[in-house]
Amino acid sequence: MQASDKAHAAGTGGGQAEVPxxxxxxxxxxxxxxxxxxxxxxxxxVLTPTACRSFIDSAADLSFRAARxxxxxxxxxxxxxxxxxxxxxxxxxxxxxxxxxERLVADALAAMDPAPLEALxxxxxxxxxxxxxxxxITPHRDHVRYVGLVVLVQLSGxxxxxxxxxxxxxxxxxxxxxxxxxxxxRAPGFAGTKxxxxxxxxxxxxERYSLGxxxxxxxxS
Numbered sequence: 001m002q003a004s005d006k007a008h009a010a011g012t013g014g015g016q017a018e019v020p021x022x023x024x025x026x027x028x029x030x031x032x033x034x035x036x037x038x039x040x041x042x043x044x045x046v047l048t049p050t051a052c053r054s055f056i057d058s059a060a061d062l063s064f065r066a067a068r069x070x071x072x073x074x075x076x077x078x079x080x081x082x083x084x085x086x087x088x089x090x091x092x093x094x095x096x097x098x099x100x101x102e103r104l105v106a107d108a109l110a111a112m113d114p115a116p117l118e119a120l121x122x123x124x125x126x127x128x129x130x131x132x133x134x135x136x137i138t139p140h141r142d143h144v145r146y147v148g149l150v151v152l153v154q155l156s157g158x159x160x161x162x163x164x165x166x167x168x169x170x171x172x173x174x175x176x177x178x179x180x181x182x183x184x185x186r187a188p189g190f191a192g193t194k195x196x197x198x199x200x201x202x203x204x205x206x207e208r209y210s211l212g213x214x215x216x217x218x219x220x221s
Contacts, residue, residue, distance in 0.1 A: 081135030157208025
């Protein structure tokens, strides 16, 4: 989960070890995507605890920096507190995991009629680390350049991830998710809508790693 906060964080390695099989089936993913169409977001278990630990270990040589504490001004300000790595090199096990998730989504879409998306290319990858007591991030919407579907894989820790009706936090709905779960959230183009749900994260008491996978429609420079 991120606001419009960009950085240049270098990382290397990650290894070429085989990525553990995802726990979810294409049918389970299709059911989750149906829930996204109805409810804006859904949670699906995709990794075992052992697999989560292995992916965190693979990120040991990545470089993080502190996210900017405030994005925007006035009533539109977003307050955040976490460490972030935006430059995850290819190849890296985290990109391999992203490819596995992308294939699972593709298999699910192929079985759906009608499908909420024609295809999804998860070409934007962000790893966030929230230490105990971190502020997290206040209600915000993802940038308009992210389309189709947002996938947030929680690798460790706790916290309260929720959707809300507006930036004030009104109409909060908390999603029950933990390590190994993928939070799936609609983005513009999903099921023919332009929706970008407001969402937030707070209540972190145990170090949390979250891997954000998105489809960035910005043309390459």
